[in-house]
Amino acid sequence: MAFNVYHNPQNVTLGSLSITGVRSIVVSVRYKEIHAAGDNDTHESVARFTTGRTSGTITLLDPVSADSVQGQTGTLSFTWQDVKGVSDKSVSIGDCCVGGYDATVSRDAASTVTLPFVAESAPVIT
Amino acid sequence: MAAITVGNQDWSIVEAVQTALSSAAIQGASVFQAVTVTTSDRQAGQCQFHTSPIAVLRYVTTKEDHSPEGVRGGIVALELILAAQIDATGLSESTRLREVLRLKNAAINAVEQAPPDDSSAWGDGDHYHARIRWGPTEIDTSVRQPWVMCRLPAEIGFALDGPTSH
Numbered sequence: 001m002a003f004n005v006y007h008n009p010q011n012v013t014l015g016s017l018s019i020t021g022v023r024s025i026v027v028s029v030r031y032k033e034i035h036a037a038g039d040n041d042t043h044e045s046v047a048r049f050t051t052g053r054t055s056g057t058i059t060l061l062d063p064v065s066a067d068s069v070q071g072q073t074g075t076l077s078f079t080w081q082d083v084k085g086v087s088d089k090s091v092s093i094g095d096c097c098v099g100g101y102d103a104t105v106s107r108d109a110a111s112t113v114t115l116p117f118v119a120e121s122a123p124v125i126t
Numbered sequence: 127m128a129a130i131t132v133g134n135q136d137w138s139i140v141e142a143v144q145t146a147l148s149s150a151a152i153q154g155a156s157v158f159q160a161v162t163v164t165t166s167d168r169q170a171g172q173c174q175f176h177t178s179p180i181a182v183l184r185y186v187t188t189k190e191d192h193s194p195e196g197v198r199g200g201i202v203a204l205e206l207i208l209a210a211q212i213d214a215t216g217l218s219e220s221t222r223l224r225e226v227l228r229l230k231n232a233a234i235n236a237v238e239q240a241p242p243d244d245s246s247a248w249g250d251g252d253h254y255h256a257r258i259r260w261g262p263t264e265i266d267t268s269v270r271q272p273w274v275m276c277r278l279p280a281e282i283g284f285a286l287d288g289p290t291s292h
Contacts, residue, residue: 001287002195005249083247084285 006080006089012058014098015074021061023112025078027093027123028055054093054119059112063103066113073097076117094121133291135244136188139202139282142242147181147206150236157232158208167205175273179210179229186279190286191253198286199248201255206233206278213272222267226274230263233278241282248285255283 012019031049038045060066076096080089096119105111140163150157159177165185186203193199208229212222238258247257261279269275286292 001197001285003197007247007249007254083249085246 004087005083007083008081010079010081010088012076012078014069014072014076014096017069017072017074018065019058019060019069019115020065022058022078023061024059026056026059027091029053029122030055052122054096054122056117058098058115058117060115061110061112063101063105063111063113066101066103066115069098070101070115071099076119090126092124092126093117093119094124095119096121130290133244133286135284135286135292136185136200136202138244139242139284140183140185140204142240142244143204143206143237143280143282144183146236146240146242147183147233149240150232152232157229157236175209175211178273179208181233182207182209191250193248193250193285196288197250198289198291199250199253199255199283200286201259201281201283204280204282206276206280208233208276208278210274211272212274219267222274223265226265226267226276230265230276230278234260237280242284245282245284248283255281257283259283 009022009025012022012025029052031052034046034048034050035044036046037043074096076093076098078091080091082088096117098115098117101113101115103111103113144161144163147158147161148156158179158181161181161183163183163185167184184205184207186205188200188202190198190200208226210225210229212225241258245257248255259281261281264277265275267274
């Protein structure tokens, strides 16, 4: 098979703190763009990505765990399980800061919490 | 004539589940005295059981979904039919239910502990299946007394590298 499929984020930690009950993790890497064109250009003659920015959200079930990590900074790491169990991947994002959260604890429904994060490093996947 | 190969994974999955159930033991004693494979719902329902408890593994079907690059994600649908003779006098319905639930949970633990080598979860964004998914249990403790019966649906997931990898 020429490609892999991953599921089930596991062993999610921020520094030495465990983040429990994680349902999903969104990791976004975006780059600033510069664009420029000369007077006689019919198309941009300069189009580049410059500095990168890493951010994302962690969605979990456990509001207590979310509260314990919000405001903390460290290396965010977790495992992506290979669906076929052959080669799990570890993801590590250094200098990651978790700030605030949106927690919903409602009647007759499981609690959910969304933790936003930003980081000063790009994700490293091994 | 084109040369082909056959992996026959759906049979391997059936065989592995049968082996897991046959090998299941609690404190050295086999959980099931016999484990047989069938395809017929009527045959399984009409079986005259002799040893107790037993498991009948009914193959239901194989289903596939198409994924990118020709990969196929599939499931083997099975039904585990568990039967036990509980004929001590004065047994209450709840006691019979307790025993058949114990057998059902033993069967689940046995398969989860030794999942088929060819099984796996699979997903491609449009669909997803777990490696092993158990369906709703149907239990009958009264119609065929002294036998109690339990039907336990199961779906075992797998993935094939391509259309000629069956």
